[in-house]
Amino acid sequence: MKENRLVVVGGGFAGINLAKKLAGKDQFKVTIVDKNNYHFFPPLLYQVSTAFIEASNISYPFRKLFQERDNIRFHMGSLIKVNPESNTIETDTGILSYDYLVLALGTETNFFGNPNVMRCGLPMKTIDDALNIRNHVLLRLEEAVRATALEDKARLSNIVVAGGGPTGVEMVGMMAELAHKIAAKDYPEAASRIGAIYLIDGSPTLLGPMSKTAQAESFKVLSKFGVKIMLNTLVKDYVNETVILSTGESIKAATLIWTSGVIGREVPGLAPEVVARGRRLAVDEINRVKGYTNIFAVGDIAYQTTDPDYASSHPQLAQVAIQQGTLLAENLLRIDRGQAPKPFRYNNKGSMAIISKFKAVVDLPKGSFKGFFAWLVWLFIHIIPLVGFRNRVKLAFNWLFSFLTDDPTLRLIIRPRKKEISTQPCVKVDGNSSIDRAASPPIR
Ligand SMILES: Cc1cc2nc3c(=O)[nH]c(=O)nc-3n(C[C@H](O)[C@H](O)[C@H](O)COP(=O)(O)OP(=O)(O)OC[C@H]3O[C@@H](n4cnc5c(N)ncnc54)[C@H](O)[C@@H]3O)c2cc1C
Incomplete structure (x- = not known):
């Protein structure tokens, strides 16, 4: 039996669903390449950033995920370049050869070329980003309670979220919940709400x-919660902790969270003409990158205009990525058997957003609903696809505890210690070393 080397760059929704479908299909030797050693679930990132759930509730190690799948391997590394002429990719941890390559790297935050927002705004795309927001907001609140001038207190505790899509709405909804139910208990020094x-x-x-x-x-519920919603307004710049708006107004805020847009991750080495709108990769109806025979792109990074209902490509959603990854696996098996592959058609199962505790909105192809029932549906739908039974149970328990007590206990400022990098190599110390042994703790 011929063995095809399949390299999948990116273990997000598209990449892992493709790999899962090929598990046990020995005609493919699959290597998943990812810069992290874990898969994670972006729809719940905002709950990590607002200290509502732990990062480990929504992440799962690749090596554990594919533990007993003999034809699947994991390579931790970040893609640097594709070399189509030699069928290899370069990563920061080595070179890999492929017969088929699947690019499933997703997108990154689009700062629309604003260097100040890029430097000082906080993106919300990865687990690192979510933990960074959590630490940043909690640190600013500590500073706010120590500040003496009222205007400093306000600047340090003001939070501006740019982007009113699902991520922005879910983020402010949760922050407003925390501000109402927890801030007064946690920060008694702040006499009135600042x-x-x-x-x-x-x-x-x-x-x-x-x-x-x-x-x-969403507008009604968030306004009632006291969120200041500004529509038809753009963030123009962010200078000295001041958010400058297109209306000429400005807001003093030590926290600017940027959920305003995404752009495809760069894939050096491919012909420039395959890079389409939003830096996505132009693919044909079976997700093959245009102009290549053995390179495919799936998920957020793919730009496909052949689906009759989505002539200007698909929305960048988890379901699209899952369905594209799954169909590509089936198509690779078909191609291997000498059968014709099937074109991709997106089956839209609906979309949803949570606005606050007990309130969500759900859009189905045949109608919309809102309120408590929508919230229950949202909870259910977000537990089912989590990878790992233990993660589902832990998340359900954490939610139950947090919703009942209105007081989750994750508001911890934990940051890795930054170590001075020495230019001196670490060498074995001999017996006559001048190290002060008395200063070292005794070994027991
Ligand atoms: C905060 C947030 C909330 C969201 N909420 C929803 C929602 O409620 N519903 C919904 O349908 N969609 C939601 N989405 C969108 C959804 O997450 C994406 O559509 C989906 O994740 C796309 O899957 P993907 O596999 O294409 O990419 P991703 O899931 O982004 O996976 C890309 C993978 O590639 C890896 N990678 C990136 N760069 C490199 C590199 N250079 N080298 C190696 N590996 C690399 C990453 O580590 C990651 O594992 C949300 C997205 C975000 C950011």
């Missing part, structure tokens, strides 16, 4: 791609 939460978007509505019901409900 600081405000702003949600800013350039379009005329929140939740742009969702139904009118979802847009109106």
